Amino acid sequence: MITSKDVRNKRFEKAAFGYKQEDIDEFFSQLEAELDEMERERAESNNKIQILAEKVREYMKDEDALKDALLGAQKQGHQVIDEANAKAEQIIAEAKAKADEMEAEATTKHQEAMEQNRKEIAREKEALIEAQQQVADFKKSLFDMYKSHLELISSMPESVDELENDAEPETAEEIAAAVAGVETEEEND
Numbered sequence: 001m002i003t004s005k006d007v008r009n010k011r012f013e014k015a016a017f018g019y020k021q022e023d024i025d026e027f028f029s030q031l032e033a034e035l036d037e038m039e040r041e042r043a044e045s046n047n048k049i050q051i052l053a054e055k056v057r058e059y060m061k062d063e064d065a066l067k068d069a070l071l072g073a074q075k076q077g078h079q080v081i082d083e084a085n086a087k088a089e090q091i092i093a094e095a096k097a098k099a100d101e102m103e104a105e106a107t108t109k110h111q112e113a114m115e116q117n118r119k120e121i122a123r124e125k126e127a128l129i130e131a132q133q134q135v136a137d138f139k140k141s142l143f144d145m146y147k148s149h150l151e152l153i154s155s156m157p158e159s160v161d162e163l164e165n166d167a168e169p170e171t172a173e174e175i176a177a178a179v180a181g182v183e184t185e186e187e188n189d
Contacts, residue, residue, distance in 0.1 A: 004035035
């Protein structure tokens with residue numbers, strides 16, 4: 001590669017019918033200035049390239065760090081999701097167990113209440129049967145008492161004449177005593 005220094009130091013031999021020396025020197029001066037400018041631009045470009053290369057290296061390191069951070073975040077995200085799913089399953093299992101327990105408890109209480117109701121119904125049926133028996137017994141005794149009263153009334157004489165003939169009690173007190181005796185017999189039955 002030709003540098004501006006090479007152009008500056010280059011000398012040509014003089015020939016008889018050659019180019020004008022001033023035109024060549026002027027051209028070389030322009031060429032030297034342009035080469036100097038190009039070398040300066042190239043040096044600046046190399047500096048910029050070095051700076052950019054350093055930046056690229058930094059960015060690559062940052063990219064690796066970002067990739068690592070992203071992978072870590074993804075792993076942590078998956079871990080959080082897995083933990084949340086596990087916690088949700090645990091909560092659901094606990095809720096189901098509690099619901100089953102409450103259902104079992106309610107069923108047990110219901111069965112106990114039903115059993116108590118059955119016992120109460122059986123007691124009430126027994127009480128009803130006993131009451132019905134007492135009513136039947138009362139009706140029978142009442143009916144028997146009415147029957148005996150009717151018999152007693154039927155056996156009473158209808159007139160005073162019949163009363164004298166039967167040798168039955170003659171006074172009202174004797175009749176009342178006779179009726180009271182019949183009532184006492186009925187009560188004893």
